[in-house]
């Protein structure tokens with residue numbers, strides 16, 4: 642079953658055509674890698690899906706329902722969560738408070754103690770329980786990425802959009818993160834659409850890859866097909 646579908650999505654910023662007629666689909670329960678050189682349009686595609694802005698033309702369907710141009714908060718409540726390439730926690734709030742804000746957005750009616758319980762559970766799941774009372778501005782880059790993920794998970798998504806979560810991690814940390822993304826799918830049943838520059842990581846965990854280049858879909862396929870494709874190799878060498 643298709644969970645997310647894009648039909649002929651285009652987006653221009655003034656003269657810049659960031660996306661041109663992009664068609665793609667993501668099956669429920671899959672881990673899909675979205676790759677491509679810098680400036681290919683990957684983050685723009687996330688923005689169009691998550692409602693940060695409306696595409697210039699084209700349609701986004703989630704669970705078979707059109708969501709094109711809906712407010713980001715509505716799309717989030719429908720079950721789409723994202724992380725940002727550059728993390729943006731509320732710097733002066735604690736980690737627990739940051740995650741509670743996300744949980745409240747999803748369940749505005751729920752009593753505070755239950756919200757706090759949910760938030761602590763997410764902090765535990767991403768492995769930063771001990772930072773609950775620490776203000777977000779004191780976290781290092783890796784801790785901020787974990788907090789970002791806890792905030793996304795606190796909105797109880799069925800679809801998780803990850804934007805370059807591996808940047809700045811060493812090999813061991815990358816392997817842990819790959820295992821973690823697999824757990825999200827295997828244990829929580831999440832569907833994951835994942836932008837990643839660290840090619841080894843995305844090739845390990847994704848079962849399907851979408852390659853964007855200069856705003857267009859260059860190819861889609863299984864990881865092995867993609868890494869050996871001449872067009873993909875060229876696109877990266879030109880980067």
Ligand SMILES: Nc1ncnc2c1ncn2[C@@H]1O[C@H](COP(=O)(O)OP(=O)(O)O)[C@@H](O)[C@H]1O
Nearest residue numbers: 654657659677678679680681682683684685686
């Ligand atoms: N808000 C914006 N205003 C103007 N141009 C933008 C904006 N966001 C992205 N772009 C342009 O769109 C293109 C695709 O950017 P982006 O989606 O961030 O690429 P990627 O995430 O693949 O590196 C780039 O040329 C970028 O400069």
Ligand SMILES: [Mg+2]
Nearest residue numbers: 683684685726
């Ligand atoms: Mg990007």
